[in-house]
Amino acid sequence: MTRIAIVIGSTRPGRRGTAVARWVEEAAGRHPAVKAGEATVEIVDVADFGLPLLDEAAPAAFGQYSNEHTKKWSEAIASYDGFVFVTPEYNRSVPGALKNAIDFLYNEWQNKAAGFVSYGVQGGVRAVEHLRLTLAEVKVADVATQVGLQIFTDFTFEDPTNPMDPGAVTPGPHQEPTLNKMLDEVFAWAGALKPLRETAAA
Numbered sequence: 310m311t312r313i314a315i316v317i318g319s320t321r322p323g324r325r326g327t328a329v330a331r332w333v334e335e336a337a338g339r340h341p342a343v344k345a346g347e348a349t350v351e352i353v354d355v356a357d358f359g360l361p362l363l364d365e366a367a368p369a370a371f372g373q374y375s376n377e378h379t380k381k382w383s384e385a386i387a388s389y390d391g392f393v394f395v396t397p398e399y400n401r402s403v404p405g406a407l408k409n410a411i412d413f414l415y416n417e418w419q420n421k422a423a424g425f426v427s428y429g430v431q432g433g434v435r436a437v438e439h440l441r442l443t444l445a446e447v448k449v450a451d452v453a454t455q456v457g458l459q460i461f462t463d464f465t466f467e468d469p470t471n472p473m474d475p476g477a478v479t480p481g482p483h484q485e486p487t488l489n490k491m492l493d494e495v496f497a498w499a500g501a502l503k504p505l506r507e508t509a510a511a
């Protein structure tokens with residue numbers, strides 16, 4: 310059984326991230342590997358862990374965590390084989406909350422696979438480019454296929470002039486097949502890297 314976390318990377322009140330993650334979870338539930346019980350996908354919300362700006366004295370690579378919030382975050386991330394990061398684009402990069410949450414840990418990320426569902430005016434693709442660089446440092450294998458939801462075409466708004474209207478996620482018909490292809494890659498790489506995780510744990 311391959312366990313994949315859908316990590317919500319934005320923490321803003323009224324964020325679109327929750328709805329995007331729910332779409333990913335629902336669509337992933339239709340993937341053959343999930344239906345066959347070979348893989349599970351579940352949402353992990355960075356906002357639920359109450360992480361402050363990094364407040365651990367020792368670098369994460371030492372795994373010597375002094376704070377309860379870090380231990381809880383560590384335990385959660387350690388339990389997965391791979392990730393689908395759901396991230397918006399903030400000023401051409403990922404939200405600070407997501408970068409901070411990644412920085413809190415080290416070994417928990419290693420030798421695992423990741424795919425991306427981004428969103429933004431241009432589909433959030435520039436955030437993913439930055440995220441790929443960060444994940445390289447914590448030894449996450451990032452797959453090529455990615456989903457980029459565009460605010461003006463993959464969401465529907467009741468009142469487009471209201472900045473507080475989060476809109477509904479209404480992805481174009483090509484998005485779910487792309488998500489499935491990305492999940493194929495994440496499931497395959499998460500499985501292929503298992504021997505490395507076992508060696509590291511021994």
Ligand SMILES: Cc1cc2nc3c(=O)[nH]c(=O)nc-3n(C[C@H](O)[C@H](O)[C@H](O)COP(=O)(O)O)c2cc1C
Nearest residue numbers: 319321324325326397398399400401428429430431
């Ligand atoms: C601080 C901030 C910076 C943003 N910068 C960009 C950007 O550089 N490019 C872009 O396409 N959208 C940008 N946006 C728009 C967001 O992609 C869009 O509002 C998205 O819904 C934010 O994710 P969230 O709702 O989960 O917080 C920005 C939004 C915020 C709040």
